[in-house]
Amino acid sequence: MPSDYEYIGSEIKRIRKSKGLSQKDLAKIANITEESLRRIENNYNNPRFDNLDDILNALGIDFEITLMNEKGSSRETINNKINRIDRNFSNTNYQSLEEDIEELEGLDAHLPNRYKNILNQYILYYKAIYENEVKHEEEKCRDYLVEALKVKDSEINPTSYIPASDIEIRIMTKLSEFYVNTEDIQKSSKILDNLLDNLDFYNPNYINLLYNQARFFYMTSSYQEAVDISYKALELSSATNNYNRIILIYYLLGISKYKLGVIDYIEDIDKALKLCDLMLKRELKSSLIKSVNHITKNNI
Known part of the structure; x- marks a missing residue:
């Protein structure tokens, strides 16, 4: 059985207990030995498909995919937590991030190794965001991002690696942003080109990449290219109803046109x-006004 199923035993145990059944009761209903059920629940061995079907039927569960996504499962708990953190990010709310990270680290989840790796990547990614947005420690942010990318393979080269999951795309997108901010032009260019070449146009992260690319051109004084990429990002936002970064894209378009x-x-x-007023982003509005006044030497 694939390694992705190795966590099923602990989920069977959780659901059995939630239904008030003992191991002896479930083993009898499923027509397997109590010892076999004990080994399955403790992840000593994966259940055969015929045993799994009997166990799920005894628990009143249709099939294994239901088990993976059943309300209250470890996987659902983790996904819900990640979704909540991301919603806070969309509102530039990082106040509870440190506590959120501790909760993710404290989740006692018996998951397959692949999913454990993904969870660890999310934790390290959120630590990077915390260092960047709350503590303003850009170097530590970079270190966490590189560590997150290398969870799967310590030999990964961030400038040429093709990401295999959404979290890896997010990690590399943030890395490209770091290198743009620190003016490491060569690295930022390599990461951006690599991601844009290998990412689907409609991937939710694509707009972030276009924004980072436009910033890259702005910081290298290629203002017309920054304008062109900003328009491309706005067009994609409209086509996909993805308005991530739209405030900053309009801002970048404006200052590039000024140049x-x-x-x-x-x-x-x-x-x-x-848009800052509409989306109640007062701090962002204040920051943009200061930036524009500094660039244009005018008060707006």
């Missing part, structure tokens, strides 16, 4: 600020 001497740059800045 090119385009008169209507203020219209894009105004869109960014109005």
Whole structure:
């Protein structure tokens, strides 16, 4: 049986207990020995498909896929926690992140090795975000991101690796942002080009990458390229109803136009600020105003 099923025993045990059944009761109903059930529940061996079917029937469960996603399962608990953290991120809310990380670390989940690796990558990724957004420690942020990427293989090269999961895409996207911020132009360019070449256009992370690419061009004084990429990101936002980064994209479009001497740059800045009001992002609005005033030497 594939290694992804190795956690099923602990989930069977949890559901059995929730139904008030002893091991002896379940073994009798499923027509297997109590010793076999004990070994399955303690993940000493995976159940054969015929035994698994009997056990699931005895528990009133249709089949194994139901077991994986059943309400209250370890996997669902972890996924719900990750979704909640991500919702906070979308609102630039990092206040509970340290506590959230501790909760993820404390989850007693008997999961397959592959999923444990993914969970560890999420934990390290969130630690990187915490270091960056809360403690403003960019170097520590970078270290956590690299560590997260190498959970699966210590030999991975971040500039050429093709990510195999959503969390790895997010890790590498954040790495590209780090290298843009620290002006390590060569590394940022390699990561961005690699991701954009290997990511589907409609991947939710694609807009983040376009934003990072536009910033890369802005920071290398390639302002027309920054404008072109910003328009591409806005077009993709509209086509996919994915408005992640849209405030910052309008801001970047505006300051890039200013650098090119385009008169209507203020219209894009105004869109960014109005979206801040609409989305109740007061701190972001204040930060953008300070940045624009510094760049243009005008008060808006």
